[in-house]
Amino acid sequence: MRWSEQFVSPSLMGAATYALAISLAVVEAGILAAALLPNVDSDYRAFYIDGTTTCLNRGVSADYSIGEIVSFRRDGAKRAKDFKVCGWSGPAGDGTHSLGESSRLRVRLTNARSPIRATLEIAPVLRPPQDRQRVFFSINGIPTHATTLIGPDIRSVSLDVPDSALVKGPTLELDLSYPDAIPPTRSASAIYKRAIKLTSFRLNFASLGQQIPTGSIPPN
Template identity: 35%
Template sequence: MPSKRNHWMYGLSGALLLIEAAIFAAALFPSVTPEYRAYYLDRSTDCYPLPVSGAYRLGDRVSFGAASEGKRVDLARCGWRDPEARGSWSDGNRSMLRFAIAPPPADLVLQLSVQPYLDAETPRQRIEVTANGTPLETFELVEKSPAIHRISVPSDIVGTTGWLDITLNYPDARPLTAAGSGTRYYALFVLDVALMGAVD
């Protein structure tokens, strides 16, 4: 007949096994944000969104050039290279912007002043635009010259959160390898961005 000591040992062993199983499960299925999982665990994206302020005044045009780095860093969450004199290149297959705005009474317009990366192997760049996870538009650039593109943003997408997170996906991003810097993906050179009312 098992002694009380044996019962105690069996109980302790069972508890230890449960603790180890819980630790193992936590390692396999950690409780993390979808962004953390995609970037660090699944490696399904190279764009980890930074907690930027999103500080923005509706209607302002924000240059992505080096001279206005302060305003740029308020909006640029991830997927951007260091700014050059006139603007900033996208970095990877995705870029994100964040605008902190009050719930708008009417639809908005996102304005992007851009140039695509094009060469003999990349004759076009498609840009897929989403806002707060909702697909807005896919547009195509086939000319190297600067262009202004405007995208309608329905007011109900912003809702009452006060955040407008814009994602730009680049299915045609061009991988280029440079000595000492590894492989970089080029798609879009952004000169400035603006968010305005539909009648501005």
């Protein structure tokens, strides 16, 4: 006779064991159901679950006065840090490299007044035979500009901040997306793709009548 049978009848023991088995099954099914229905925000879902972005939004931002030039080389690393939301690596010696299929900068304007023009100095990352990188810009979700970087030199790219981007407040989110970003190896994850090197960023008040036309999106 087992020790347990000295105190509990076998049928009661069997019933208790069945109850334990059912409890385990119910609890595990409940946890599985909860796991399959995550309670996460849209940024988490987009990056980790759906994989629709390589740029995980973060709550960083820094105050910015119109006219300040922010260096994204090593000399400006400390200042640039809080503008970089996601999709950046570095700075390296030649600037801050984009990482993934899109990047984001965020600035909180201390003296917002339209019209504002953003100017970025960027150079493409190229790997032969690829000789160009397309970059699409949007500000606060509004598609603003598109450019094609050809050749290895640093280029100055300017884009006007749409008035509608400033309606909700003084914070600007500048998204850059790279349809031609280059993966380091054939089977590497998209989060490691490279497209541009950013060396500096600035915002200026644009003179009226000097609005630059929004770039047309080049064909594939």
